[in-house]
Every structure is written in structure tokens, then in C-alpha cells.
Amino acid sequence: MPLALLKYGLHPGFREQPQFRWQKELKKNYDVVVIGAGGHGLAIAYYLATQHGVRDIAVLDKSWMGGGNTARNTTIVRSNYLTPEGVAFYKESVDLFRGLSQELDINIMYSERGHFTLAHTDAAMRTARWRAEVNKHLGVDSEVIDAKEVARICPVMNVSDDVRYPILGALYHPPGALARHDAVAWGYAKGAMARGVEVHPATEVTGIVKEGDRAIAVETNRGRIYAGKIVQAVAGSSSRVSALAGFHLPIKTIPLQACVSEPVKPILDQIVVSGSLHIYISQSARGEMVMGGATDPYGLYSSRSTLDFKEGLMAHMLELFPFMADLRVLRQWAGIADMTPDFSPVMGLTPVKNYYIDSGWGTWGFKATPVCGFRMAQCVASNQQPDLLKPFALDRFHAFDLVGEKGAASVGH
Secondary structure, eight states: OHHHHHHHHHOGGGOOOOSOOOOOSOOSEEEEEEEOOSHHHHHHHHHHHHHHOOOOEEEEOSSOTTOSGGGTSOOEEOOOOSSHHHHHHHHHHHHHHHTHHHHHTSOOOOEEOOEEEEEOSHHHHHHHHHHHHHHHHTTOOOEEEEHHHHHHHOTTSOOOSSSSSOOOEEEEETTOEEOOHHHHHHHHHHHHHTTTOEEESSOOEEEEEEETTEEEEEEETTEEEEEEEEEEOOGGGHHHHHHHHTOOOOOEEEEEEEEEEOOOSSOOOSEEEETTTTEEEEEOTTSOEEEEEEEOSSOOOOOOOOHHHHHHHHHHHHHHOGGGGGOOEEEEEEEEEEEOTTSOOEEEEOSSBTEEEEEOOTTOSGGGHHHHHHHHHHHHHHTSOOGGGGGGOTTHHHHTOOOOOGGGOSSOO
């Protein structure tokens, strides 16, 4: 039997196909150029190819594929938002996530764990009830539970009154899940490349070329590339790149830090969030405790972590989970969050014709990866704002028609 397997494995007719089909040379023209080879940019390219037959696409990134915020998030997927617009949007994303491993033929390690948003005050309990009713109305499974039920579902959490911020209850969201962030990016890249899409890392966009009010090309460190349409999906660099195209985004860029502990045996099944304590935590499939906190209080384009972040985070973590006192921090990092005034994304059409925007994700971009790719591809292919994206159009700030999602944020901003 081993010899038969060896013969099979060495036979030239059964060689494994490469996961990624890289193209060394850039062409001078493409139907679509996507700026940003993170999860969103790759998903947009994938759905343009699979849903709309657009395959002459170049995805450009100044660094490496999936190396920006896609590599720096804490992989939480949920749809228990506050506004009807937000709930409907993220509900579709969760639905797409559930079938993603099958569609992309890659194990994204999607695992539904249940998601707690802890309430430590009467005001937080009122917000939890509000969110639960909006969620239920739109078909999302969420309910308000008391502290006893929190302790029953998550027995390792400290729900005693002998703490600074006692737990009064929680918004419990059973579909809350985790997924492997790099596998999501790799899956979309593999699927897009198999259909002729080109991905070019180490290709920095340095300018946008326009004729009148129309974008026609991008300037890069490898020369000028003409494009029928240009899509910007660059997360924390959104304001910088949109400025190259000649328009302003109402975005503040701030670091968001996170860290992981050394791996331990499985002990925490659920995802736990506290907006009052500005913390969130889950346990990865490898056993690491994945932890994050509030955004930094200043605007900065930096991915370095700081000591004061760890000190504040650990103090609150030990209040909720005393068993973590002996764990060591394995590594820490920061992502670059692009925050809007109403804590909702900016997507779709822009004042520049043939130029499309995918930005303003703040602290929840990963969980929107599939729906963003699917709906932005629809927008680019049709040059129309899809109904699901209309509430997140850039012109809402001129019309004062904001989508206030601050009440559904997992951490402080």
C-alpha cells in the first residue's frame, strides 16, 4: 500500500496544481484595477470574475497579499448590530461566511461559538434590549440574558459582585463565530487567480490619473496602468489614497491593538465582549487567547503596539477571567482602523466617475469581507449603488442621513 501511494504521488499526471498563479509582468491596460490585496479587494475581484464575468482584473498592493488589516484582526464574525441597515448588511455576510469553505474549496475554520456583549450598567442593559429587538425583527438570533444565564453558558467567567464592574446581564448572539482570517484571503485569491485575475504585491499606487471628472489610470512604482474602472479597498490608508483621486473622506485613522497569549487547552468556547471595560476575548483553534481593547486615543498611521495598552487590557481581563493570571503574552500588534463619524462604512460610487470606494470599516472590516466583495462587485459591474449599500453611500454625510452604529461597537472608540 505505501508503494502504491508513492507511485501515485510521483506520477506526473497527478501533480498538485499551484494554489496561486502569479503573473510577473503588469499589462498596460485592465478592465478593472483593484487597489488593495486584502480580504476585501480579493473578494471584490473574485465576485467580479465569478458573478459578472469580468476577469481582466489586476489587484495591486504596496506590501504582500493579505498583509494589512486582514492579517491583524481578531477574526470575529457577527451580525448583532444596532441599526436595521447594519443588521441586514452583516446578516448577509454571516450567511455567505457559512458556505465559504465549500465555495472556495479551502477550510476557513468557521466555528460558531456564541457571542456575549456584557452589560455592566442599566444603560448597557437598555441598549442590549434595543439591539435584541432590532435583531429579532430582522431574523437575527439574539436575546438578553441575566448574569446567572451568563454563568451557566460560560462557567469560567467571573460573574460575582465582588468586582469593580459587576455583570448585570448580556446580549447573547448564538451565531457569533470565528474564522481563520488568512484562509479567507487565500481562498478568495486562489479562486480569483484560477479565473484569470492577476494579483501583484510590491506594487504601490502613487497617483490617480484623471481626464476631467473621470479616473482613467493609476500611477505605480512599476509604471502607469490604464483601467476602465478603479476600486479602492485600502482600509487604514483610505484617506491617503482618496486624496490622490481628488476627493475627501470623513475618516479618522487610528491604531487598534490586540494580542494573543501562549496556547492552552480549550477552556473558553464563547466570544466575550465588554464595551464598558473596552475588551474582547476568544480562544483560537490553536488554544491562544485572542484579546483586544479600545482604539488608541490619537490619530496615527502605526502598527506598533504599546505597553499602556497591555496594562489596561490585562487588568480588566483578570477581573473577568482570573485563571489567566499565569498566562504569558505571546505576541501583540496593531491594525490601522479607518473610522467614520457614524461608525459605518463608506461604500460604492464616488464623485470621480469610474472610481469606487470600499472604506470606513473601523473595527469590523473582517466580518464584512464576503458581503462587501459580493455587493461591491455588483456595484462596479453595474455602475449602480446596490440597495443594500445605499445607506452607506458617501453622500449621506452631505444629506445628514447617518447610520449610527456606535451603540453596537465591541470596544470603545
